[in-house]
Amino acid sequence: MTATTTASSSRKLTIARAMAEATAQEMRQDPSVFVMGEDVGPMGGVFGNTRGLHEEFGGERVRDTPISETAFIGAAVGAASDGMRPIVELMFVDFFGVCMDAIYNMMAKNTYFSGGTVNVPMVLMTSTGGGYSDGGQHSQCLYGTFAHLPGMKVVVPSNAYDAKGLMTAAIRDDNPVVFMYHKSLQGMGWLGTEKGATVATPEESYTVEIGKAAVVKEGRDLTLVSLGVGVHHCLRAAKALGEEGFDAEVVDLRSLVPLDRETVRASVAKTGRLIVVDEDYHSYGVSGEIIASVAEHDLACLKAAPRRVAYPDIPIPFTPTMEQWALPNADKIVDAFHQMMSQ
Amino acid sequence: MTATTTASSSRKLTIARAMAEATAQEMRQDPSVFVMGEDVGPMGGVFGNTRGLHEEFGGERVRDTPISETAFIGAAVGAASDGMRPIVELMFVDFFGVCMDAIYNMMAKNTYFSGGTVNVPMVLMTSTGGGYSDGGQHSQCLYGTFAHLPGMKVVVPSNAYDAKGLMTAAIRDDNPVVFMYHKSLQGMGWLGTEKGATVATPEESYTVEIGKAAVVKEGRDLTLVSLGVGVHHCLRAAKALGEEGFDAEVVDLRSLVPLDRETVRASVAKTGRLIVVDEDYHSYGVSGEIIASVAEHDLACLKAAPRRVAYPDIPIPFTPTMEQWALPNADKIVDAFHQMMSQ
Amino acid sequence: MQPNNDQRLWMYRQMVTSRHLEERIETLYMEGKTPAFNMAKGPIPGEMHLSNGQEPCAVGVCAHLSAEDVVVATHRPHHIAVAKGVDLNAMIAEIFGKATGFSGGRGGHMHIFDPTVNFSCSGIVGETLGPAAGAALSRKMQGKPGVAVAFLGEGAANQGAFHEALNLAAVWKLPVVFVIEDNAWGISVAKQAATAVPRNDVRASGYNMPGVHVADNDVEGVFAAAGEAIARARDGQGPTLIEIETSRLAGHFMGDGEDYRPEGEKEGLQQRDPIPRYRQALIEAGLLDEAADTRLVGEAHERVEAAIRFAQESDFLPPEAALETVFV
Amino acid sequence: MQPNNDQRLWMYRQMVTSRHLEERIETLYMEGKTPAFNMAKGPIPGEMHLSNGQEPCAVGVCAHLSAEDVVVATHRPHHIAVAKGVDLNAMIAEIFGKATGFSGGRGGHMHIFDPTVNFSCSGIVGETLGPAAGAALSRKMQGKPGVAVAFLGEGAANQGAFHEALNLAAVWKLPVVFVIEDNAWGISVAKQAATAVPRNDVRASGYNMPGVHVADNDVEGVFAAAGEAIARARDGQGPTLIEIETSRLAGHFMGDGEDYRPEGEKEGLQQRDPIPRYRQALIEAGLLDEAADTRLVGEAHERVEAAIRFAQESDFLPPEAALETVFV
Numbered sequence A, B: 001m002t003a004t005t006t007a008s009s010s011r012k013l014t015i016a017r018a019m020a021e022a023t024a025q026e027m028r029q030d031p032s033v034f035v036m037g038e039d040v041g042p043m044g045g046v047f048g049n050t051r052g053l054h055e056e057f058g059g060e061r062v063r064d065t066p067i068s069e070t071a072f073i074g075a076a077v078g079a080a081s082d083g084m085r086p087i088v089e090l091m092f093v094d095f096f097g098v099c100m101d102a103i104y105n106m107m108a109k110n111t112y113f114s115g116g117t118v119n120v121p122m123v124l125m126t127s128t129g130g131g132y133s134d135g136g137q138h139s140q141c142l143y144g145t146f147a148h149l150p151g152m153k154v155v156v157p158s159n160a161y162d163a164k165g166l167m168t169a170a171i172r173d174d175n176p177v178v179f180m181y182h183k184s185l186q187g188m189g190w191l192g193t194e195k196g197a198t199v200a201t202p203e204e205s206y207t208v209e210i211g212k213a214a215v216v217k218e219g220r221d222l223t224l225v226s227l228g229v230g231v232h233h234c235l236r237a238a239k240a241l242g243e244e245g246f247d248a249e250v251v252d253l254r255s256l257v258p259l260d261r262e263t264v265r266a267s268v269a270k271t272g273r274l275i276v277v278d279e280d281y282h283s284y285g286v287s288g289e290i291i292a293s294v295a296e297h298d299l300a301c302l303k304a305a306p307r308r309v310a311y312p313d314i315p316i317p318f319t320p321t322m323e324q325w326a327l328p329n330a331d332k333i334v335d336a337f338h339q340m341m342s343q
Numbered sequence C, D: 001m002q003p004n005n006d007q008r009l010w011m012y013r014q015m016v017t018s019r020h021l022e023e024r025i026e027t028l029y030m031e032g033k034t035p036a037f038n039m040a041k042g043p044i045p046g047e048m049h050l051s052n053g054q055e056p057c058a059v060g061v062c063a064h065l066s067a068e069d070v071v072v073a074t075h076r077p078h079h080i081a082v083a084k085g086v087d088l089n090a091m092i093a094e095i096f097g098k099a100t101g102f103s104g105g106r107g108g109h110m111h112i113f114d115p116t117v118n119f120s121c122s123g124i125v126g127e128t129l130g131p132a133a134g135a136a137l138s139r140k141m142q143g144k145p146g147v148a149v150a151f152l153g154e155g156a157a158n159q160g161a162f163h164e165a166l167n168l169a170a171v172w173k174l175p176v177v178f179v180i181e182d183n184a185w186g187i188s189v190a191k192q193a194a195t196a197v198p199r200n201d202v203r204a205s206g207y208n209m210p211g212v213h214v215a216d217n218d219v220e221g222v223f224a225a226a227g228e229a230i231a232r233a234r235d236g237q238g239p240t241l242i243e244i245e246t247s248r249l250a251g252h253f254m255g256d257g258e259d260y261r262p263e264g265e266k267e268g269l270q271q272r273d274p275i276p277r278y279r280q281a282l283i284e285a286g287l288l289d290e291a292a293d294t295r296l297v298g299e300a301h302e303r304v305e306a307a308i309r310f311a312q313e314s315d316f317l318p319p320e321a322a323l324e325t326v327f328v
């Protein structure tokens, strides 16, 4: 019963509940906001992020769809161009392959093709990540895939406070925003839960600016850059390194598009050392981009070759022994730092 | 009439003809090889790379398909797993959004999911690139998009010799290979033609190993890394820089997966300077990956911050003034080098 | 449902306007592309898909629409844009890539967006259908007037998007009409080599919606079918699928050699050109005589010419404008 | 087409085997997941889609197939795998993620590949259909014997891939059969809320192929419909679409609260459980008595138990094996 006696400002929410709350608040004050997707209705979303919405707003504004991602994401594009502000869910980001055209060739480009006269104010929310043995078609992050393609903003919260603020900002944004939430951060018991994601979250509505990274821990010796669940690995690694006497700074990107290169560069300029942690595939993704963004800007600031702890370039194996072995974690970050220091 | 008197070893082919010739040679000796796609039959492919095949092999083995990329690329996966070696065309890479699941979740992963017991020996060929004002849904490269996702090899030839050898190697490979050909290199008059792509190409069958970059011009002062049409921009830039007294090395990646990081690193270790040239979008793509691959390996070898000349993170504009302004070219590479030297 | 005389003349005028537009584009497009055809050259570079012969589809449908209705067209959009009342100046300027075009030239001929008349299009086959359904959903949810119409080619009716969008529209009873322009070809692939059924309207039964077929590129047949379908949509009775037998008098795109056409096909189609046929019908119906026709055609041409002059005289945006309007 | 007595008993045996497999998986799956359900825990982590109730679809179809025929199944593949003759040891070991599993555990329960009996599956709704058509194409081109069968759920029949694959199969007259297991639910979304037609077999007419409906989860009804369809396919007469009214006796996946089900639905379904019904029918037909049934059931259970023991006693591959078999 402790929770109910705590002051509202320190009320803790899961990311799932933070997303639902932000959505509900926007729906209450803006009739053009509505939700579409598979099982977002009475079920409340497979990952809990639309829970309670159907009860409050009904089936017109919280719509279960057929399993037809091309049609309903395409429909969101059409509705968004016609004065609505749809929030549409792609249940797993892994399914992007059946509907990417609606996303990247229309949602992301119609504003440009119209010279800014047609806005597409929609939010595409989608779950990412593995770690619970869901196999190679249900465990991917694909951050790099979405961030590589122009015209859509891409955000990836690591905790409920940011999730709520980013969700509100995304809904109000006149541009399409892809909102990627990591399953292990949702606070759904059945997916395991990263406790650090469940944080104090104000009840009143607020926004977190899209495009700004956060320094979630300051430090002088090393910059750890990550996003989503990786931020929590970094915080654990930072703690372990702290015990060894090294002071790591942790940067939570929060937004991949726009990418806040300034914050990353400023941090590395201070620490001189960079490790990027990413659960997405190693090559041609976030980790390469961050390292390049620093190297091309200021080589001299780097005291050691930057490193990455990312998912290897393999399909994600089902069996937990292999999957856990392949995933980034705090130990690997600590190891990477040790290797960096020994070279 | 000069051409006919030249020795066959110096016979020049366009990339389109080189692809068709490699395909025909493999089809002659292996009945399991066949071709599917839109307009690959009597029309010979919108970009000429199946020209002559329908006449020689008929409609059973050179199949025009309905406009149903999910079905026919999916069908190629099924046929490849059942003893055939399909070559399937996605007319423009820009259309990947309607069929990516068949490509990246099945073609690329079924071998892994089966623990290597089911091979998927197929070639997915697809055209890339802009420069002729085809607008934002018909001009993309998307190299990074494909290279980021594990389980498929990805090759990008810059000339007919490599195109033929890579095509033969791709067809014979027991793994899926994505063969990305740049429209401006096809030697189709109507697309404009980069003359440097039309090179001496042996008539007899041969392979170019997938996964090996080529140093197409040696140099001591600067490494230019590129792929496809970018290689020709680099060669022109190298020539211009040569006139200024700088000796640029040009590395043609040829293959993005596997990526020959060794060749790139060896070149930069020698020259100390790196510029990556890529017609694909700037962020989260090839250019970032190459720079990171060098920086994480050996920072000390770099005499200056590496740079990239890539496509800006915008949808591709139709109007030639804007498109040409945004595309990489030799002048921009020369400029980037000058800036590098002045810092 | 029969058009009244005003509607007849309106449809004829739009067809004439559209055809003249296409013919002028054809000429302008070839500038700088001879003797060697190079798509990148000339005042109108890039791909160019002309609509000659398909005008009945556009006018028969759009005769029932006003600016507030939504139309989503394809890679072959000009005839539909004309009939939907898209601003000709801004459209041709867009095709020329000029500052005065709808997007300042960022979009081009496959990406014409005129929000004032709710017109848009997309270059990916089949992908127009989801957005049309979504616009219809938006109207339904907002209680705003207006229906949506998605145009597509018969080749696009084999795309997955077709199936998904029709099902969604039917399940949600959306005010949307799907109009297939069956010109018998998807680039070089004939309909019968690509489509399991001779007529796509039969597929409507798989979505529990009416399917209507219009034979012989018949302007008034399109008018009747579309009129009913749009009335049904406005009336809250849900979607309809229409397939129109039409003809592609040009190549798939400019530069298409069209070797795949059976001998004589094109000549046969040209003899059944819907515009002279409709002119003849109107003359026979006493709605038009030579003088009136000349005047009408002259006016239509002048509209197009004025728009072309407007486009030609317009400037390009500075190249750096490429970086603008990605986000708003 | 009627099954003979051997076929009847074979179908019953497969159903019993499959059900026992699912029931044992259910128990094993929950190990380590109580009291707090956490998908990542226990000997079988990850999503788990059980097929209880859908056995008639699998056995009625596979009764007509031999190892050389190709089957592509869905995210809910166990019953079909059992009926197709997939090696039980390797399959259960795969579900446990062990070295002796088909892929050494790289795939898992949604990715069971047994090339010796031409069985595979995929976790993306609708995406099984293209590969099935392609396998059929391969047989046709090679003149090799064998047909292909693609299974899908009724929810998947609203995916674009359904439309594209059926059209392609019909245009190319491929030896393939599409079998819809209509369990009335796509996760929490009821068929009637997602599908514009009450029965998907009517959609067959949009592809010019026969559409057949099997009511009431009837084993022998499936046998008859599939027998005809597969014979047609073997005979070069092209594809068929079959929709089977079946029942999902479990949740969509393990852990599903099933709050979306109307009250009493599940109990009703359980009362119509196809396995006791078929047992009863066989007893009435004099093919089975209590003793024979006990023996048959015991044997079936023992097969499953042996496979489970095999899986449990197997080792895991070393974790680094994750890096292998990406390329061959």
Ligand SMILES: Cc1ncc(C[n+]2csc(CCOP(=O)(O)OP(=O)(O)O)c2C)c(N)n1
Binding pocket: B038, B067, B069, B091, B095, B098, C075, C076, C123, C124, C125, C126, C152, C153, C154, C155, C156, C157, C183, C185, C186, C187, C248, C252
């Ligand atoms: C998904 C997709 N596949 C292929 C193409 C290339 N393409 C452009 S138009 C076209 C033919 C379309 O045929 P149809 O739908 O009949 O329209 P038509 O060109 O005849 O007007 C094709 C294959 C594309 N733009 N999008």
Ligand SMILES: Cc1ncc(C[n+]2csc(CCOP(=O)(O)OP(=O)(O)O)c2C)c(N)n1
Binding pocket: A038, A067, A069, A091, A095, A098, D075, D076, D123, D124, D125, D126, D152, D153, D154, D155, D156, D157, D181, D183, D185, D186, D187, D248, D252
């Ligand atoms: C393209 C795609 N969309 C969504 C999902 C998530 N999903 C998995 S199973 C399922 C329901 C499928 O329903 P149905 O086809 O009827 O099969 P059933 O589960 O009833 O056997 C959904 C929505 C998916 N795997 N792939």
Ligand SMILES: [Mg+2]
Binding pocket: C153, C154, C155, C181, C182, C183, C184, C185, C186, C187
């Ligand atoms: Mg057509």
Ligand SMILES: [Mg+2]
Binding pocket: D153, D154, D155, D181, D182, D183, D184, D185, D186, D187
């Ligand atoms: Mg179902």
